[in-house]
Amino acid sequence: VTPDDRKADEAWLLARETAEDGAAVAAPSEETRRVYEALAAELAQLPAVPAPAGWRDRMLAALDEPVPAPAPRPRPTRRWSLIAAPLAMAAAVLLIWRLSADRPQQIAIEVEVRAGDVVRRSGETPAVGDLFVARVLLPGAGELRVYRNDSQLFARCPGHKACLPVRRVGDRDEHAIEIPMTSKGDYRAIVIDGAIGLGLTGTLDGDVRDAKERGARVFIGKSISAR
Amino acid sequence: VAPSDPIVPPPSRAPDPSLSRGDPPDGDPERPALDALARGDRKLAVALLAGLYEDVVYAYCHRMLRDPLRAEDVLQQVFLQAHRDLGDFAGRGSLRGWLLGITNNRCLDAIKASKRLARRMEDDVSAVENAVDESPDPLERVDQGRRVRALEGCLDELSPEVRMTVLLRFQLGLSYAEIGAILDARAGTLQQRVARALPALKACLERKGVAL
Numbered sequence: 001v002t003p004d005d006r007k008a009d010e011a012w013l014l015a016r017e018t019a020e021d022g023a024a025v026a027a028p029s030e031e032t033r034r035v036y037e038a039l040a041a042e043l044a045q046l047p048a049v050p051a052p053a054g055w056r057d058r059m060l061a062a063l064d065e066p067v068p069a070p071a072p073r074p075r076p077t078r079r080w081s082l083i084a085a086p087l088a089m090a091a092a093v094l095l096i097w098r099l100s101a102d103r104p105q106q107i108a109i110e111v112e113v114r115a116g117d118v119v120r121r122s123g124e125t126p127a128v129g130d131l132f133v134a135r136v137l138l139p140g141a142g143e144l145r146v147y148r149n150d151s152q153l154f155a156r157c158p159g160h161k162a163c164l165p166v167r168r169v170g171d172r173d174e175h176a177i178e179i180p181m182t183s184k185g186d187y188r189a190i191v192i193d194g195a196i197g198l199g200l201t202g203t204l205d206g207d208v209r210d211a212k213e214r215g216a217r218v219f220i221g222k223s224i225s226a227r
Numbered sequence: 228v229a230p231s232d233p234i235v236p237p238p239s240r241a242p243d244p245s246l247s248r249g250d251p252p253d254g255d256p257e258r259p260a261l262d263a264l265a266r267g268d269r270k271l272a273v274a275l276l277a278g279l280y281e282d283v284v285y286a287y288c289h290r291m292l293r294d295p296l297r298a299e300d301v302l303q304q305v306f307l308q309a310h311r312d313l314g315d316f317a318g319r320g321s322l323r324g325w326l327l328g329i330t331n332n333r334c335l336d337a338i339k340a341s342k343r344l345a346r347r348m349e350d351d352v353s354a355v356e357n358a359v360d361e362s363p364d365p366l367e368r369v370d371q372g373r374r375v376r377a378l379e380g381c382l383d384e385l386s387p388e389v390r391m392t393v394l395l396r397f398q399l400g401l402s403y404a405e406i407g408a409i410l411d412a413r414a415g416t417l418q419q420r421v422a423r424a425l426p427a428l429k430a431c432l433e434r435k436g437v438a439l
Contacts, residue, residue, distance in 0.1 A: 039429055159296075
């Protein structure tokens with residue numbers, strides 16, 4: 001196909017696409033017409049790609065999450081506040097005590113590497129092909145994500161085929177993933193506590209920043225280097 | 228050579244989901260969602276819209292981004308934004324067109340974000356494996372799978388704006404007026420994109436050894 005042929009095709013296609021309904025435009029050749037009609041048919045018949053199972057529940061759960069209230073702005077100091085200072089101090093102490101009591105529990109990410117059925121010890125060097133295993137207990141909705149080299153989202157639970165079924169442990173849900181490390185690099189799990197419908201910036205740092213801006217708590221696990 | 232009619236996208240093999248879920252008596256599949264919206268129940272409206280268009284939006288995102296995880300994220304963002312902005316839907320055009328407008332913007336955002344990465348995420352062939360394939364003949368299915376992968380690879384070589392135009396025109400069968408409303412572009416610009424994209428796709432398929 002010469003550049004001239006291609007220009008002729010483009011000119012004809014443009015004439016056809018701009019033609020009024022039913023208007024006929026002569027093709028450079030019958031073969032040209034047949035080929036482009038076949039191409040249009042193939043584009044139209046690209047197979048359907050069904051939406052992933054469970055996504056709608058995650059989306060609707062995210063709608064139910066309360067929007068975090070903006071932090072209250074500090075009020076300007078007033079003269080009367082000096083009179084009420086002791087009272088305010090007592091209230092503050094009471095408030096701090098209450099907040100301490102209600103402080104959400106920390107979430108720990110348990111990470112290990114398995115070579116076959118054997119758990120690698122801390123001194124051993126993980127190899128490509130080993131299983132990266134991460135496990136976390138969450139009090140409510142949330143996500144367990146695995147990143148490679150802190151820049152590439154590698155897998156996400158729930159949703160990825162390497163995720164284990166969610167298990168109820170006490171008053172929490174255990175999310176876990178066992179995924180092979182398919183190439184050299186650093187693998188790291190993070191946990192997002194809260195259903196926030198988090199998007200993707202493409203980097204671990206960006207996703208963590210987004211999650212925090214939306215009011216979610218984020219916990220970052222240790223990095224595993226596969227060589 | 229005999230004159231020929233404009234290339235009109237033939238009906239897609241996959242039926243329009245909006246027509247396959249039990250349309251209400253008045254024939255407008257969006258009516259229940261619009262009614263829910265009129266009652267102020269945006270969550271129900273979004274759930275109904277998701278039932279109608281989740282596959283359309285996801286398939287479109289998947290072909291734009293070529294990554295199932297990112298496509299699912301954009302799918303979720305689209306409907307969360309729809310929930311937030313449904314009150315602004317003025318009723319001009321269809322909810323499907325309005326959703327596709329959001330979808331385009333979110334896909335473009337995701338593409339821009341991905342360009343910041345030094346390297347792209349791994350191709351996930353599971354999308355092609357998960358694709359609905361209705362061909363009964365195994366040999367034909369293998370050949371069709373190769374053709375689909377080749378065509379999707381060639382689509383990926385187009386710029387995002389051109390790829391969007393081609394998919395909206397041929398995959399979803401929209402008119403240039405509808406595409407123009409979604410992409411905020413003139414019909415003439417879109418027609419030029421299509422006229423240039425088809426020879427590029429043809430040449431790409433030929434390079435990959437796929438005969439049309």
